[in-house]
C-alpha cells in the first residue's frame with residue numbers, strides 16, 4: 001500500500017499520544033523525577049542483549065521526547081513506536097492514530113494516478129496531426145502501387 005503521511009497527521013498523532021503513556025504501555029517501568037521527567041531501564045539496551053542495571057533512559061513529557069544516555073537511542077513518540085515494535089514510519093503513525101482514536105487525513109489513503117495505458121497512448125497519437133499526414137501518404141502509396149501493378153500486369 002502506498003501511504004503518504006501529512007505533516008498535519010504527524011502533529012496530530014504526536015499531540016494525542018503522550019510519550020510517557022506510550023512508553024509505559026510498552027512495558028517500560030518509569031520513575032518520575034523531581035524535574036517532571038521520568039527515567040527507566042532502557043528497552044533498547046535489552047534488545048541488544050545487554051540488560052541495564054542503572055536507569056539511563058529518560059523521558060521528557062514536556063517535549064514529547066525520549067533519550068537514553070547509555071546507548072544514545074532517542075527521538076519522539078513515533079520514533080519510539082517504530083524502534084520498539086519494528087515498524088515503518090507510516091505503520092507507527094497509523095498505530096498511534098488508532099491508539100488515540102485520531103482520524104488521519106485522506107491523503108494517507110490516496111493512491112497515485114494510474115499510469116496511462118497503451119490504448120490511451122494510441123488514442124493520443126491518433127489526435128496528432130502528423131499521424132494523419134503519415135496515414136494519407138500511406139494511402140497514396142497503396143493507390144499508386146495498385147495502379148502500377150494493374151498497368152504492368
Ligand SMILES: [Zn+2]
Nearest residue numbers: 042045068071
Ligand atoms: Zn539504551
